[in-house]
Amino acid sequence: MKIWNTTSDFILLGLFNYTGAHLFLFVMVLTIAFSSLVGNALMILLIHQDARLHTPMYFLLSQLSLMDMMLVSTVVPKMAADYLTGHKSISPAGCGLQIFIFLTLGGGECFLLAAMSYDRYVAVCHPLRYPILMSWQLCLRMTVGSWFLGAADGLMQAAATLSFPFCDAREINHFFCEAPTLVRLACADTVVFEYVMYICCVLMLLVPFSLILISYSLILAAVLEMRSREAHKKAFATCSSHLFVVGLLYGAAIFIYLRPKSYRSANHDKIVSVFYTIFTPVLNPIIYSLRNSEVKEALRKCMSQCATLNHD
Template sequence: MNIWNTTSDFILLGLFNHTGAHLFLFVMVLTIPFSSLVGNALMLFLIHQDVQLHTPMYFLLSQLSLMDMLLVSTIVPKMAADYLTGLKSISPAGCGLQIFFFMSLGGAECFLLAAMSYDHYVAVCHPLRYPILMSWQLCLRMTVGSWFLGAADGLMQPAVTLSFPFCDAHEINHFFCEAPTLMRLACADTVVFEYVMYICCVLMLLIPFSLILISYILLFAAILEMHSREARKKAFATCSSHLCVVGLFYGAAIFIYMRPKSYRLANHDKVVSAFYTIFTPLLNPIIYSLRNSDVKGALRKCMGQCAALKS
Protein backbone atom coordinates (compact mmCIF):
# COMPACT_ATOMS: atom_id res chain seq x y z
CA MET A 1 0.00 0.00 0.00
CA ASN A 2 1.29 3.48 -0.85
CA ILE A 3 2.33 5.96 1.79
CA TRP A 4 0.06 8.97 1.70
CA ASN A 5 1.39 12.51 1.83
CA THR A 6 0.69 13.79 5.37
CA THR A 7 0.32 17.38 4.10
CA SER A 8 -2.87 16.42 2.22
CA ASP A 9 -6.32 16.61 3.73
CA PHE A 10 -8.24 13.88 5.49
CA ILE A 11 -11.81 13.02 4.50
CA LEU A 12 -14.44 12.77 7.24
CA LEU A 13 -17.18 10.36 6.17
CA GLY A 14 -19.57 11.92 8.68
CA LEU A 15 -22.52 10.70 10.69
CA PHE A 16 -25.35 10.98 8.12
CA ASN A 17 -25.98 10.13 4.48
CA HIS A 18 -27.80 12.38 2.03
CA THR A 19 -31.16 10.62 2.25
CA GLY A 20 -34.54 11.91 3.35
CA ALA A 21 -34.47 10.01 6.64
CA HIS A 22 -30.92 11.10 7.43
CA LEU A 23 -31.75 14.72 6.56
CA PHE A 24 -34.57 14.61 9.11
CA LEU A 25 -32.22 13.10 11.71
CA PHE A 26 -29.61 15.77 10.90
CA VAL A 27 -32.11 18.56 11.55
CA MET A 28 -33.24 16.92 14.78
CA VAL A 29 -29.66 16.38 15.96
CA LEU A 30 -28.69 19.95 15.04
CA THR A 31 -31.34 21.35 17.39
CA ILE A 32 -29.73 19.52 20.31
CA PRO A 33 -26.32 21.30 20.30
CA PHE A 34 -28.07 24.62 19.72
CA SER A 35 -30.23 23.96 22.78
CA SER A 36 -27.10 22.88 24.63
CA LEU A 37 -25.34 26.15 23.87
CA VAL A 38 -28.39 28.12 25.00
CA GLY A 39 -28.79 26.05 28.18
CA ASN A 40 -25.14 26.24 29.21
CA ALA A 41 -24.95 29.95 28.34
CA LEU A 42 -28.01 30.50 30.54
CA MET A 43 -26.31 28.60 33.40
CA LEU A 44 -23.23 30.80 33.05
CA PHE A 45 -25.38 33.94 32.97
CA LEU A 46 -27.41 32.98 36.06
CA ILE A 47 -24.31 32.03 38.06
CA HIS A 48 -22.64 35.30 37.09
CA GLN A 49 -25.67 37.49 37.79
CA ASP A 50 -27.08 36.00 41.01
CA VAL A 51 -25.02 36.89 44.09
CA GLN A 52 -26.36 33.85 45.96
CA LEU A 53 -24.67 31.61 43.40
CA HIS A 54 -21.24 33.21 43.91
CA THR A 55 -19.87 30.19 45.78
CA PRO A 56 -17.17 27.64 44.91
CA MET A 57 -19.85 25.02 44.20
CA TYR A 58 -21.49 27.09 41.47
CA PHE A 59 -18.19 28.41 40.17
CA LEU A 60 -17.19 24.79 39.44
CA LEU A 61 -20.58 24.27 37.80
CA SER A 62 -19.98 27.32 35.60
CA GLN A 63 -16.67 25.79 34.47
CA LEU A 64 -18.51 22.58 33.55
CA SER A 65 -20.95 24.61 31.43
CA LEU A 66 -18.05 26.44 29.77
CA MET A 67 -16.33 23.14 28.92
CA ASP A 68 -19.54 21.76 27.42
CA MET A 69 -20.03 24.89 25.29
CA LEU A 70 -16.47 24.66 23.97
CA LEU A 71 -16.85 20.94 23.25
CA VAL A 72 -20.01 21.50 21.20
CA SER A 73 -18.37 24.42 19.36
CA THR A 74 -15.35 22.26 18.50
CA ILE A 75 -17.27 19.37 16.93
CA VAL A 76 -20.73 20.40 15.71
CA PRO A 77 -20.07 23.39 13.37
CA LYS A 78 -17.57 21.40 11.28
CA MET A 79 -19.91 18.39 11.17
CA ALA A 80 -22.85 20.56 10.05
CA ALA A 81 -20.79 22.43 7.44
CA ASP A 82 -19.48 19.16 5.98
CA TYR A 83 -22.98 17.74 5.64
CA LEU A 84 -24.53 20.89 4.14
CA THR A 85 -21.74 21.70 1.68
CA GLY A 86 -20.63 18.16 0.87
CA LEU A 87 -17.00 19.24 1.38
CA LYS A 88 -15.84 16.72 3.95
CA SER A 89 -12.11 17.41 3.88
CA ILE A 90 -10.15 18.57 6.91
CA SER A 91 -6.50 19.58 6.97
CA PRO A 92 -3.98 17.85 9.26
CA ALA A 93 -3.76 21.09 11.27
CA GLY A 94 -7.54 21.22 11.64
CA CYS A 95 -7.59 17.53 12.57
CA GLY A 96 -4.90 18.12 15.19
CA LEU A 97 -6.85 21.04 16.65
CA GLN A 98 -9.99 18.92 16.94
CA ILE A 99 -8.06 16.17 18.75
CA PHE A 100 -6.42 18.76 21.02
CA PHE A 101 -9.66 20.46 22.07
CA PHE A 102 -11.57 17.19 22.36
CA MET A 103 -8.95 15.54 24.58
CA SER A 104 -8.23 18.72 26.57
CA LEU A 105 -11.88 19.35 27.37
CA GLY A 106 -12.56 15.68 28.11
CA GLY A 107 -9.55 15.41 30.42
CA ALA A 108 -10.31 18.71 32.14
CA GLU A 109 -13.90 17.60 32.75
CA CYS A 110 -12.65 14.38 34.40
CA PHE A 111 -10.69 16.32 37.02
CA LEU A 112 -13.37 19.01 37.36
CA LEU A 113 -15.96 16.33 38.25
CA ALA A 114 -13.52 15.06 40.90
CA ALA A 115 -13.21 18.58 42.31
CA MET A 116 -17.01 18.89 42.37
CA SER A 117 -17.29 15.59 44.27
CA TYR A 118 -14.90 16.92 46.92
CA ASP A 119 -16.96 20.09 47.12
CA HIS A 120 -20.14 18.05 47.72
CA TYR A 121 -18.37 15.96 50.36
CA VAL A 122 -17.29 19.06 52.28
CA ALA A 123 -20.72 20.71 51.92
CA VAL A 124 -22.53 17.67 53.35
CA CYS A 125 -20.03 16.28 55.87
CA HIS A 126 -18.36 19.49 57.11
CA PRO A 127 -20.81 22.36 56.48
CA LEU A 128 -19.47 24.54 59.28
CA ARG A 129 -15.89 24.24 58.00
CA TYR A 130 -16.88 24.66 54.35
CA PRO A 131 -15.36 28.17 53.95
CA ILE A 132 -12.02 26.79 55.20
CA LEU A 133 -11.93 23.35 53.56
CA MET A 134 -13.33 24.68 50.27
CA SER A 135 -11.83 28.15 50.12
CA TRP A 136 -11.83 30.26 46.99
CA GLN A 137 -8.06 29.81 46.74
CA LEU A 138 -8.39 26.01 46.71
CA CYS A 139 -11.31 26.20 44.29
CA LEU A 140 -9.29 28.27 41.81
CA ARG A 141 -6.31 25.93 42.15
CA MET A 142 -8.45 22.89 41.41
CA THR A 143 -10.02 24.64 38.42
CA VAL A 144 -6.69 25.74 36.94
CA GLY A 145 -5.27 22.28 37.63
CA SER A 146 -8.17 20.66 35.76
CA TRP A 147 -7.62 22.85 32.70
CA PHE A 148 -3.84 22.32 32.83
CA LEU A 149 -3.97 18.51 33.13
CA GLY A 150 -6.52 18.31 30.34
CA ALA A 151 -4.40 20.53 28.07
CA ALA A 152 -1.26 18.45 28.80
CA ASP A 153 -3.04 15.31 27.58
CA GLY A 154 -4.55 17.21 24.67
CA LEU A 155 -1.15 18.45 23.45
CA MET A 156 0.49 15.03 23.48
CA GLN A 157 -2.03 13.03 21.46
CA PRO A 158 -2.30 15.11 18.24
CA ALA A 159 1.45 15.75 18.15
CA VAL A 160 2.27 12.04 18.23
CA THR A 161 -0.71 10.88 16.16
CA LEU A 162 0.02 13.19 13.23
CA SER A 163 3.71 12.25 13.24
CA PHE A 164 2.91 8.82 11.75
CA PRO A 165 2.86 8.24 7.97
CA PHE A 166 -0.63 7.52 6.65
CA CYS A 167 -1.72 5.15 3.90
CA ASP A 168 -3.48 6.15 0.71
CA ALA A 169 -6.84 5.15 2.22
CA HIS A 170 -7.21 8.50 4.01
CA GLU A 171 -10.95 8.40 4.73
CA ILE A 172 -11.83 8.70 8.43
CA ASN A 173 -15.00 6.79 9.26
CA HIS A 174 -16.13 9.37 11.81
CA PHE A 175 -17.70 12.83 12.00
CA PHE A 176 -14.66 14.42 13.68
CA CYS A 177 -10.98 13.65 14.17
CA GLU A 178 -10.30 11.29 17.04
CA ALA A 179 -6.92 9.72 17.79
CA PRO A 180 -8.05 6.04 17.96
CA THR A 181 -9.90 6.35 14.64
CA LEU A 182 -6.99 8.13 12.98
CA MET A 183 -4.58 5.40 14.09
CA ARG A 184 -6.42 2.92 11.87
CA LEU A 185 -5.06 4.78 8.83
CA ALA A 186 -1.41 4.75 9.90
CA CYS A 187 1.08 2.86 7.70
CA ALA A 188 3.46 2.19 10.58
CA ASP A 189 3.66 0.10 13.72
CA THR A 190 1.51 2.00 16.22
CA VAL A 191 1.31 -0.70 18.90
CA VAL A 192 3.59 1.11 21.36
CA PHE A 193 1.79 4.44 20.95
CA GLU A 194 -1.64 2.83 21.19
CA TYR A 195 -0.55 1.08 24.38
CA VAL A 196 0.78 4.34 25.86
CA MET A 197 -2.37 6.18 24.75
CA TYR A 198 -4.49 3.46 26.37
CA ILE A 199 -2.56 3.78 29.65
CA CYS A 200 -2.86 7.59 29.60
CA CYS A 201 -6.62 7.41 28.97
CA VAL A 202 -7.04 4.86 31.76
CA LEU A 203 -5.11 7.09 34.17
CA MET A 204 -7.03 10.21 33.06
CA LEU A 205 -10.27 8.35 33.75
CA LEU A 206 -9.45 6.18 36.76
CA ILE A 207 -7.52 8.67 38.91
CA PRO A 208 -10.36 11.25 39.00
CA PHE A 209 -12.93 8.44 39.20
CA SER A 210 -11.10 6.99 42.23
CA LEU A 211 -11.21 10.41 43.92
CA ILE A 212 -14.93 10.67 43.14
CA LEU A 213 -15.50 7.17 44.52
CA ILE A 214 -13.62 7.93 47.75
CA SER A 215 -15.52 11.20 48.22
CA TYR A 216 -18.89 9.50 47.80
CA ILE A 217 -18.01 6.55 50.05
CA LEU A 218 -17.19 9.00 52.85
CA LEU A 219 -20.22 11.10 51.96
CA PHE A 220 -22.70 8.20 51.99
CA ALA A 221 -21.22 6.91 55.24
CA ALA A 222 -21.90 10.32 56.78
CA ILE A 223 -25.44 10.41 55.33
CA LEU A 224 -26.28 7.01 56.84
CA GLU A 225 -25.29 8.31 60.26
CA MET A 226 -27.72 11.24 60.02
CA HIS A 227 -30.77 10.85 62.25
CA SER A 228 -32.92 13.46 60.56
CA ARG A 229 -34.87 12.30 57.51
CA GLU A 230 -34.94 15.84 56.13
CA ALA A 231 -31.16 16.13 56.47
CA ARG A 232 -30.71 12.88 54.53
CA LYS A 233 -33.11 14.03 51.83
CA LYS A 234 -31.30 17.36 51.47
CA ALA A 235 -27.90 15.61 51.32
CA PHE A 236 -29.07 13.19 48.63
CA ALA A 237 -30.56 16.08 46.66
CA THR A 238 -27.18 17.85 46.78
CA CYS A 239 -25.37 14.83 45.33
CA SER A 240 -27.89 13.35 42.90
CA SER A 241 -27.34 15.84 40.06
CA HIS A 242 -23.58 15.37 40.18
CA LEU A 243 -23.93 11.58 40.27
CA CYS A 244 -26.14 11.68 37.14
CA VAL A 245 -23.54 13.76 35.27
CA VAL A 246 -20.68 11.49 36.43
CA GLY A 247 -22.59 8.40 35.26
CA LEU A 248 -23.28 9.85 31.81
CA PHE A 249 -19.75 11.16 31.33
CA TYR A 250 -17.81 8.14 32.54
CA GLY A 251 -20.16 5.63 30.92
CA ALA A 252 -19.49 7.07 27.46
CA ALA A 253 -15.77 7.69 28.07
CA ILE A 254 -15.09 4.17 29.38
CA PHE A 255 -16.96 2.66 26.44
CA ILE A 256 -14.85 4.61 23.94
CA TYR A 257 -11.37 4.48 25.46
CA MET A 258 -11.16 1.44 27.75
CA ARG A 259 -12.43 -1.30 25.42
CA PRO A 260 -9.97 -3.70 23.78
CA LYS A 261 -9.23 -2.84 20.15
CA SER A 262 -10.79 -6.09 18.92
CA TYR A 263 -14.20 -5.01 20.29
CA ARG A 264 -14.24 -1.62 18.58
CA LEU A 265 -16.62 -1.04 15.68
CA ALA A 266 -16.64 2.26 13.78
CA ASN A 267 -20.43 2.62 13.80
CA HIS A 268 -20.65 1.96 17.54
CA ASP A 269 -17.89 4.50 18.21
CA LYS A 270 -19.71 7.12 16.13
CA VAL A 271 -22.99 6.64 18.01
CA VAL A 272 -21.34 6.81 21.44
CA SER A 273 -19.21 9.79 20.39
CA ALA A 274 -22.37 11.56 19.19
CA PHE A 275 -23.98 10.91 22.56
CA TYR A 276 -20.90 12.23 24.40
CA THR A 277 -20.23 15.30 22.25
CA ILE A 278 -23.80 16.31 21.33
CA PHE A 279 -26.34 14.92 23.80
CA THR A 280 -24.46 14.99 27.14
CA PRO A 281 -23.68 18.76 27.04
CA LEU A 282 -27.44 19.35 26.79
CA LEU A 283 -28.27 17.01 29.68
CA ASN A 284 -25.88 18.69 32.13
CA PRO A 285 -27.74 22.06 32.39
CA ILE A 286 -31.10 20.23 32.37
CA ILE A 287 -30.05 17.96 35.25
CA TYR A 288 -28.64 20.80 37.33
CA SER A 289 -31.48 23.24 36.63
CA LEU A 290 -34.34 20.80 37.25
CA ARG A 291 -32.83 19.29 40.41
CA ASN A 292 -31.37 22.43 41.97
CA SER A 293 -33.59 24.82 43.90
CA ASP A 294 -30.96 27.61 43.91
CA VAL A 295 -30.67 27.58 40.12
CA LYS A 296 -34.45 27.49 39.70
CA GLY A 297 -34.75 30.39 42.15
CA ALA A 298 -32.16 32.39 40.21
CA LEU A 299 -34.04 31.68 36.98
CA ARG A 300 -37.36 32.82 38.47
CA LYS A 301 -35.70 35.97 39.78
CA CYS A 302 -34.18 36.69 36.35
CA MET A 303 -37.54 36.13 34.61
CA GLY A 304 -39.23 38.39 37.13
CA GLN A 305 -36.69 41.15 36.46
CA CYS A 306 -37.18 40.78 32.70
CA ALA A 307 -40.96 40.96 33.11
CA ALA A 308 -40.62 44.07 35.27
CA LEU A 309 -38.45 45.74 32.64
CA LYS A 310 -40.96 44.96 29.89
CA SER A 311 -43.87 46.33 31.91
Protein backbone atom coordinates in the same frame (compact mmCIF):
# COMPACT_ATOMS: atom_id res chain seq x y z
CA MET B 1 0.12 0.39 0.23
CA LYS B 2 0.76 3.94 -0.85
CA ILE B 3 1.76 6.46 1.82
CA TRP B 4 0.60 10.04 1.36
CA ASN B 5 2.09 13.20 2.80
CA THR B 6 0.67 15.02 5.81
CA THR B 7 -0.40 18.05 3.77
CA SER B 8 -3.30 16.15 2.16
CA ASP B 9 -6.75 16.53 3.65
CA PHE B 10 -8.66 13.87 5.56
CA ILE B 11 -12.24 12.97 4.66
CA LEU B 12 -14.77 12.73 7.49
CA LEU B 13 -17.46 10.23 6.48
CA GLY B 14 -19.84 11.70 9.04
CA LEU B 15 -22.61 10.36 11.24
CA PHE B 16 -25.61 10.50 8.89
CA ASN B 17 -26.50 9.65 5.32
CA TYR B 18 -29.19 11.40 3.28
CA THR B 19 -32.21 9.20 4.00
CA GLY B 20 -35.37 10.59 5.57
CA ALA B 21 -34.73 8.84 8.89
CA HIS B 22 -31.18 10.20 9.11
CA LEU B 23 -32.38 13.69 8.21
CA PHE B 24 -34.75 13.51 11.18
CA LEU B 25 -31.88 12.36 13.43
CA PHE B 26 -29.70 15.19 12.11
CA VAL B 27 -32.35 17.78 13.01
CA MET B 28 -32.78 16.18 16.44
CA VAL B 29 -29.02 16.33 17.10
CA LEU B 30 -28.93 20.00 16.07
CA THR B 31 -31.87 20.72 18.39
CA ILE B 32 -30.12 19.01 21.31
CA ALA B 33 -26.86 20.84 20.56
CA PHE B 34 -28.64 24.20 20.41
CA SER B 35 -30.44 23.43 23.68
CA SER B 36 -27.09 22.59 25.24
CA LEU B 37 -25.56 25.90 24.15
CA VAL B 38 -28.55 27.88 25.43
CA GLY B 39 -28.75 26.00 28.74
CA ASN B 40 -25.05 26.27 29.52
CA ALA B 41 -24.88 29.92 28.42
CA LEU B 42 -27.83 30.67 30.69
CA MET B 43 -26.07 28.96 33.60
CA ILE B 44 -22.92 31.06 33.09
CA LEU B 45 -25.03 34.23 32.86
CA LEU B 46 -27.00 33.48 36.04
CA ILE B 47 -23.89 32.60 38.04
CA HIS B 48 -22.15 35.76 36.86
CA GLN B 49 -25.12 38.05 37.52
CA ASP B 50 -26.42 36.79 40.88
CA ALA B 51 -24.15 37.57 43.85
CA ARG B 52 -25.67 34.70 45.87
CA LEU B 53 -24.16 32.26 43.37
CA HIS B 54 -20.64 33.60 43.78
CA THR B 55 -19.45 30.54 45.68
CA PRO B 56 -16.87 27.84 44.85
CA MET B 57 -19.59 25.32 43.98
CA TYR B 58 -21.21 27.56 41.39
CA PHE B 59 -17.87 28.73 40.06
CA LEU B 60 -17.03 25.09 39.30
CA LEU B 61 -20.45 24.72 37.68
CA SER B 62 -19.78 27.75 35.48
CA GLN B 63 -16.50 26.17 34.36
CA LEU B 64 -18.33 22.93 33.56
CA SER B 65 -20.86 24.88 31.48
CA LEU B 66 -18.05 26.69 29.67
CA MET B 67 -16.33 23.39 28.83
CA ASP B 68 -19.61 21.89 27.59
CA MET B 69 -20.33 24.90 25.38
CA MET B 70 -16.86 24.74 23.85
CA LEU B 71 -17.13 20.96 23.37
CA VAL B 72 -20.39 21.22 21.44
CA SER B 73 -19.01 24.15 19.41
CA THR B 74 -15.91 22.14 18.49
CA VAL B 75 -17.79 19.16 17.09
CA VAL B 76 -21.34 20.02 15.96
CA PRO B 77 -20.83 23.05 13.60
CA LYS B 78 -18.25 21.16 11.49
CA MET B 79 -20.43 18.05 11.43
CA ALA B 80 -23.49 20.09 10.38
CA ALA B 81 -21.58 22.02 7.70
CA ASP B 82 -20.19 18.78 6.24
CA TYR B 83 -23.64 17.23 6.09
CA LEU B 84 -25.35 20.25 4.53
CA THR B 85 -22.65 21.13 1.97
CA GLY B 86 -21.29 17.66 1.21
CA HIS B 87 -17.77 19.08 1.60
CA LYS B 88 -16.36 16.66 4.16
CA SER B 89 -12.64 17.31 4.03
CA ILE B 90 -10.57 18.59 6.93
CA SER B 91 -6.93 19.62 6.87
CA PRO B 92 -4.33 17.89 9.08
CA ALA B 93 -3.96 21.16 11.01
CA GLY B 94 -7.73 21.36 11.49
CA CYS B 95 -7.83 17.72 12.53
CA GLY B 96 -5.02 18.22 15.04
CA LEU B 97 -6.75 21.31 16.44
CA GLN B 98 -9.98 19.37 16.84
CA ILE B 99 -8.18 16.55 18.68
CA PHE B 100 -6.40 19.05 20.95
CA ILE B 101 -9.51 21.05 21.86
CA PHE B 102 -11.65 17.95 22.29
CA LEU B 103 -9.17 16.21 24.62
CA THR B 104 -8.47 19.43 26.52
CA LEU B 105 -12.17 19.83 27.26
CA GLY B 106 -12.87 16.14 27.80
CA GLY B 107 -9.89 15.59 30.08
CA GLY B 108 -10.46 18.86 31.88
CA GLU B 109 -14.09 17.95 32.52
CA CYS B 110 -13.07 14.61 34.05
CA PHE B 111 -10.93 16.34 36.67
CA LEU B 112 -13.44 19.15 37.13
CA LEU B 113 -16.17 16.62 37.96
CA ALA B 114 -13.83 15.13 40.57
CA ALA B 115 -13.32 18.61 42.05
CA MET B 116 -17.10 19.13 42.13
CA SER B 117 -17.61 15.81 43.92
CA TYR B 118 -15.05 16.88 46.54
CA ASP B 119 -16.91 20.17 46.96
CA ARG B 120 -20.16 18.30 47.63
CA TYR B 121 -18.41 15.93 50.03
CA VAL B 122 -17.08 18.85 52.08
CA ALA B 123 -20.45 20.63 52.01
CA VAL B 124 -22.36 17.57 53.28
CA CYS B 125 -19.83 15.89 55.58
CA HIS B 126 -17.95 18.93 56.93
CA PRO B 127 -20.31 21.93 56.55
CA LEU B 128 -18.78 23.95 59.39
CA ARG B 129 -15.29 23.63 57.92
CA TYR B 130 -16.41 24.29 54.34
CA PRO B 131 -14.82 27.80 54.07
CA ILE B 132 -11.47 26.29 55.10
CA LEU B 133 -11.53 22.95 53.25
CA MET B 134 -13.03 24.47 50.09
CA SER B 135 -11.42 27.90 49.98
CA TRP B 136 -11.41 30.10 46.90
CA GLN B 137 -7.67 29.52 46.56
CA LEU B 138 -8.14 25.74 46.43
CA CYS B 139 -11.09 26.13 44.06
CA LEU B 140 -9.02 28.18 41.61
CA ARG B 141 -6.12 25.75 41.84
CA MET B 142 -8.37 22.79 41.05
CA THR B 143 -9.92 24.67 38.13
CA VAL B 144 -6.57 25.71 36.64
CA GLY B 145 -5.25 22.20 37.24
CA SER B 146 -8.20 20.68 35.36
CA TRP B 147 -7.63 22.92 32.33
CA PHE B 148 -3.86 22.35 32.42
CA LEU B 149 -4.04 18.53 32.66
CA GLY B 150 -6.61 18.40 29.88
CA ALA B 151 -4.49 20.67 27.65
CA ALA B 152 -1.32 18.65 28.33
CA ASP B 153 -3.07 15.42 27.33
CA GLY B 154 -4.64 17.05 24.26
CA LEU B 155 -1.35 18.55 23.04
CA MET B 156 0.55 15.29 23.50
CA GLN B 157 -2.03 13.11 21.73
CA ALA B 158 -2.64 15.57 18.88
CA ALA B 159 1.09 15.97 18.16
CA ALA B 160 1.81 12.24 18.42
CA THR B 161 -1.17 11.22 16.28
CA LEU B 162 -0.28 13.55 13.41
CA SER B 163 3.39 12.55 13.51
CA PHE B 164 2.60 9.19 11.87
CA PRO B 165 2.66 8.64 8.09
CA PHE B 166 -0.80 7.84 6.75
CA CYS B 167 -1.87 5.44 4.03
CA ASP B 168 -3.78 6.28 0.87
CA ALA B 169 -7.06 5.34 2.60
CA ARG B 170 -7.51 8.79 4.12
CA GLU B 171 -11.20 8.43 4.96
CA ILE B 172 -12.03 8.77 8.65
CA ASN B 173 -15.16 6.81 9.53
CA HIS B 174 -16.26 9.35 12.13
CA PHE B 175 -18.00 12.73 12.40
CA PHE B 176 -14.97 14.47 13.94
CA CYS B 177 -11.24 13.82 14.37
CA GLU B 178 -10.73 11.51 17.33
CA ALA B 179 -7.27 10.14 18.09
CA PRO B 180 -8.13 6.38 18.28
CA THR B 181 -9.95 6.53 14.93
CA LEU B 182 -7.16 8.46 13.22
CA VAL B 183 -4.45 6.09 14.48
CA ARG B 184 -6.13 3.26 12.54
CA LEU B 185 -5.10 4.99 9.29
CA ALA B 186 -1.40 5.15 10.21
CA CYS B 187 1.05 3.22 8.03
CA ALA B 188 3.47 2.63 10.89
CA ASP B 189 3.85 0.65 14.09
CA THR B 190 1.62 2.40 16.62
CA VAL B 191 1.98 -0.10 19.48
CA VAL B 192 4.14 2.18 21.66
CA PHE B 193 1.86 5.17 21.09
CA GLU B 194 -1.25 3.12 21.86
CA TYR B 195 0.35 1.84 25.07
CA VAL B 196 1.25 5.38 26.17
CA MET B 197 -2.23 6.62 25.22
CA TYR B 198 -3.72 3.79 27.26
CA ILE B 199 -1.70 4.80 30.33
CA CYS B 200 -2.74 8.45 29.87
CA CYS B 201 -6.39 7.46 29.59
CA VAL B 202 -6.18 5.37 32.76
CA LEU B 203 -4.83 8.42 34.60
CA MET B 204 -7.30 10.83 32.98
CA LEU B 205 -10.38 8.63 33.40
CA LEU B 206 -10.05 6.03 36.13
CA VAL B 207 -8.25 8.19 38.72
CA PRO B 208 -10.85 11.03 38.81
CA PHE B 209 -13.68 8.51 38.41
CA SER B 210 -12.42 6.66 41.50
CA LEU B 211 -12.27 9.93 43.44
CA ILE B 212 -15.86 10.72 42.42
CA LEU B 213 -17.10 7.30 43.59
CA ILE B 214 -15.27 7.68 46.90
CA SER B 215 -16.71 11.17 47.47
CA TYR B 216 -20.29 10.14 46.78
CA SER B 217 -19.89 6.96 48.85
CA LEU B 218 -18.82 9.07 51.83
CA ILE B 219 -21.73 11.44 51.19
CA LEU B 220 -24.25 8.58 51.16
CA ALA B 221 -22.70 7.09 54.30
CA ALA B 222 -23.05 10.44 56.08
CA VAL B 223 -26.64 10.86 54.91
CA LEU B 224 -27.64 7.37 56.06
CA GLU B 225 -26.61 8.35 59.59
CA MET B 226 -29.13 11.21 59.54
CA ARG B 227 -32.55 10.52 61.03
CA SER B 228 -34.48 12.70 58.59
CA ARG B 229 -36.25 10.67 55.91
CA GLU B 230 -36.61 13.81 53.81
CA ALA B 231 -32.83 14.31 53.90
CA HIS B 232 -32.40 10.70 52.76
CA LYS B 233 -34.71 11.18 49.77
CA LYS B 234 -33.11 14.47 48.75
CA ALA B 235 -29.57 13.13 49.02
CA PHE B 236 -30.34 9.91 47.13
CA ALA B 237 -32.11 11.85 44.37
CA THR B 238 -29.22 14.30 44.05
CA CYS B 239 -26.46 11.67 44.17
CA SER B 240 -28.21 9.30 41.76
CA SER B 241 -28.78 12.04 39.18
CA HIS B 242 -25.19 13.28 39.48
CA LEU B 243 -23.81 9.75 39.20
CA PHE B 244 -26.02 9.10 36.17
CA VAL B 245 -24.38 11.93 34.22
CA VAL B 246 -20.92 10.98 35.50
CA GLY B 247 -21.51 7.36 34.53
CA LEU B 248 -22.71 8.35 31.06
CA LEU B 249 -19.64 10.50 30.44
CA TYR B 250 -17.04 8.15 31.90
CA GLY B 251 -18.69 5.01 30.56
CA ALA B 252 -18.66 6.34 27.00
CA ALA B 253 -15.08 7.66 27.30
CA ILE B 254 -13.80 4.38 28.78
CA PHE B 255 -15.56 2.46 25.99
CA ILE B 256 -13.74 4.54 23.35
CA TYR B 257 -10.29 4.96 24.85
CA LEU B 258 -9.69 1.88 27.04
CA ARG B 259 -11.21 -0.83 24.89
CA PRO B 260 -8.74 -3.24 23.18
CA LYS B 261 -8.12 -2.41 19.52
CA SER B 262 -9.33 -5.83 18.36
CA TYR B 263 -12.79 -5.14 19.81
CA ARG B 264 -13.25 -1.72 18.23
CA SER B 265 -15.90 -0.96 15.63
CA ALA B 266 -16.05 2.37 13.80
CA ASN B 267 -19.85 2.45 13.82
CA HIS B 268 -20.02 1.67 17.53
CA ASP B 269 -17.41 4.36 18.25
CA LYS B 270 -19.43 6.98 16.38
CA ILE B 271 -22.63 6.20 18.26
CA VAL B 272 -20.93 6.15 21.67
CA SER B 273 -19.06 9.39 20.90
CA VAL B 274 -22.41 11.12 20.41
CA PHE B 275 -23.20 10.56 24.08
CA TYR B 276 -20.29 12.51 25.55
CA THR B 277 -19.99 15.14 22.81
CA ILE B 278 -23.67 16.08 22.38
CA PHE B 279 -26.02 14.42 24.90
CA THR B 280 -24.04 14.82 28.15
CA PRO B 281 -23.53 18.60 27.73
CA VAL B 282 -27.30 19.15 27.55
CA LEU B 283 -27.88 17.09 30.70
CA ASN B 284 -25.31 18.85 32.88
CA PRO B 285 -27.17 22.18 33.32
CA ILE B 286 -30.37 20.24 34.09
CA ILE B 287 -28.89 17.76 36.54
CA TYR B 288 -26.38 19.99 38.28
CA SER B 289 -28.07 23.36 38.19
CA LEU B 290 -31.60 23.88 36.95
CA ARG B 291 -32.94 21.50 39.61
CA ASN B 292 -31.28 23.65 42.26
CA SER B 293 -33.57 26.03 44.20
CA GLU B 294 -30.94 28.79 44.30
CA VAL B 295 -30.51 28.67 40.53
CA LYS B 296 -34.29 28.69 40.03
CA GLU B 297 -34.55 31.78 42.23
CA ALA B 298 -31.74 33.46 40.26
CA LEU B 299 -33.58 32.61 37.03
CA ARG B 300 -36.84 34.10 38.32
CA LYS B 301 -35.00 37.23 39.40
CA CYS B 302 -33.34 37.56 35.99
CA MET B 303 -36.66 37.08 34.16
CA SER B 304 -38.32 39.65 36.43
CA GLN B 305 -35.58 42.18 35.68
CA CYS B 306 -35.90 41.54 31.94
CA ALA B 307 -39.69 41.97 32.12
CA THR B 308 -39.25 45.27 33.98
CA LEU B 309 -36.79 46.55 31.38
CA ASN B 310 -39.13 45.60 28.54
CA HIS B 311 -42.06 47.30 30.27
CA ASP B 312 -40.06 50.49 30.72
